Amino acid sequence: MNTTCLQVQHASVERAGRQLFAPVSFELQASQAMHLQGDNGSGKTSLLRGLCGLSPLSQGQVLWDGQPVQEVREFFLRDVFYLGHALGLKDELSALENLQTTAAMAGQVLHLQEAEQALAAQGMSNRMHLPLRVLSQGQKRRVALARLQISKARLWLLDEPMVALDSAAQHTLIDLLRAHAAQGGMLLFTSHQALDVGNAMQVLRLQP
Amino acid sequence: MNIYFTVVQRDLRLAMRRKAEVLNSVFFFVVVATLFPLAIGPEPAMLRQIGPGVLWVGALLATMLGLSRMFEGDFRDGSLENMLLSPHSLGLMVFGKITAHWVLCGVPLVILAPVLGLQFDLSEEALWMLSLSLLLGTPVLSCVGAIGAALTLGVRGGGILISLLVLPLYVPVLVFGAGAVQALESGVGAQAHVSILLAMLLPALFFSPWACSAGLRIALE
Numbered sequence: 001m002n003t004t005c006l007q008v009q010h011a012s013v014e015r016a017g018r019q020l021f022a023p024v025s026f027e028l029q030a031s032q033a034m035h036l037q038g039d040n041g042s043g044k045t046s047l048l049r050g051l052c053g054l055s056p057l058s059q060g061q062v063l064w065d066g067q068p069v070q071e072v073r074e075f076f077l078r079d080v081f082y083l084g085h086a087l088g089l090k091d092e093l094s095a096l097e098n099l100q101t102t103a104a105m106a107g108q109v110l111h112l113q114e115a116e117q118a119l120a121a122q123g124m125s126n127r128m129h130l131p132l133r134v135l136s137q138g139q140k141r142r143v144a145l146a147r148l149q150i151s152k153a154r155l156w157l158l159d160e161p162m163v164a165l166d167s168a169a170q171h172t173l174i175d176l177l178r179a180h181a182a183q184g185g186m187l188l189f190t191s192h193q194a195l196d197v198g199n200a201m202q203v204l205r206l207q208p
Numbered sequence: 209m210n211i212y213f214t215v216v217q218r219d220l221r222l223a224m225r226r227k228a229e230v231l232n233s234v235f236f237f238v239v240v241a242t243l244f245p246l247a248i249g250p251e252p253a254m255l256r257q258i259g260p261g262v263l264w265v266g267a268l269l270a271t272m273l274g275l276s277r278m279f280e281g282d283f284r285d286g287s288l289e290n291m292l293l294s295p296h297s298l299g300l301m302v303f304g305k306i307t308a309h310w311v312l313c314g315v316p317l318v319i320l321a322p323v324l325g326l327q328f329d330l331s332e333e334a335l336w337m338l339s340l341s342l343l344l345g346t347p348v349l350s351c352v353g354a355i356g357a358a359l360t361l362g363v364r365g366g367g368i369l370i371s372l373l374v375l376p377l378y379v380p381v382l383v384f385g386a387g388a389v390q391a392l393e394s395g396v397g398a399q400a401h402v403s404i405l406l407a408m409l410l411p412a413l414f415f416s417p418w419a420c421s422a423g424l425r426i427a428l429e
Binding site: 085087 | 210211214215218221222225226281284285286287289290291292293294295296301428429
């Protein structure tokens with residue numbers, strides 16, 4: 001059986017008629033992680049958004065289990081988790097309500113207990129009923145990480161997941177990423193910090 | 209179909225946590241409908257004649273007040289990205305948002321209109337017809353307005369642009385909505401107007417989520 005899951009062929013992104021980076025090709029297989037590097041404005045975020053289909057790639061193709069993503073979009077979306085700069089959480093809802101609604105939108109059945117455990121694991125157990133607007137930036141990030149924890153997606157696309165986290169939360173995140181890779185998940189992330197996720201890690205540097 | 213109710217419930221819950229925004233448009237409607245009779249003076253014949261039109265214009269403008277906020281919050285905090293990346297149908301989720309907008313913005317108008325209509329000395333049948341025409345017309349306003357909101361999402365000065373885009377499309381609803389009540393008052397019967405309102409409602413319900421989804425995809429690129 002072919003274990004290759006995500007294949008990217010000659011992908012590039014254009015902004016305002018200018019190519020952001022030289023076309024890249026890579027493969028991610030089960031349990032593999034890739035650290036996407038590049039200077040500010042080199043197109044890391046654009047590439048991640050292009051991969052999950054939020055914005056178009058100017059050229060190239062993305063294959064999921066050997067098939068173009070456009071053709072298997074629904075299956076692909078069930079298997080991908082994207083965490084961008086905006087966290088996708090509502091300030092008016094509590095952490096718990098946020099987890100439940102985002103899970104429902106991601107097509108996932110989430111039990112209350114599971115949600116509470118995920119928040120507790122992020123050190124948010126005594127704040128899970130507070131509206132998000134009274135929490136700090138880092139605490140909101142922790143709620144987003146709790147989303148990551150309950151996600152059953154195989155491919156995680158994380159855009160700067162370390163931002164605004166204190167060192168305890170950073171360690172929790174790294175453990176989470178390691179556990180995901182150990183369970184056969186795939187990981188593609190950008191970060192300006194070195195992030196040791198395990199031995200199967202590749203580095204891809206975007207060149208203009 | 210579950211996702212539809214999830215989105216409706218989520219939007220209603222969000223609105224309950226920021227009541228001021230919801231009350232804003234309802235309050236506007238009440239104020240407009242109350243100031244007109246005061247300004248025009250106590251002439252029952254005149255009031256009866258302008259009543260349906262004033263109430264309908266008030267309802268139309270009240271609906272437009274909240275339009276620009278329809279997708280903006282979700283756009284800013286990234287919830288819209290989650291929706292686009294959901295394996296569920298985006299159209300169904302957008303339809304959920306439109307429904308929530310109507311429940312918060314249209315339903316209060318339908319309920320309040322007969323009460324406010326009393327100030328214009330409208331007959332009982334006319335009050336019922338006013339409610340019926342608003343019941344059929346306000347969902348069209350929400351559906352068409354949502355398309356405008358989706359198309360102008362993320363555009364600077366989007367609020368004015370929405371009005372420009374959406375107002376011409378609102379005119380037929382206004383004409384036949386207010387016309388239904390006037391026709392009934394003048395003894396012609398409002399059946400034709402009601403049929404036309406229904407004929408506008410059905411395609412709006414069907415096509416609007418689809419058009420909104422396309423607009424939202426473009427806005428997020």
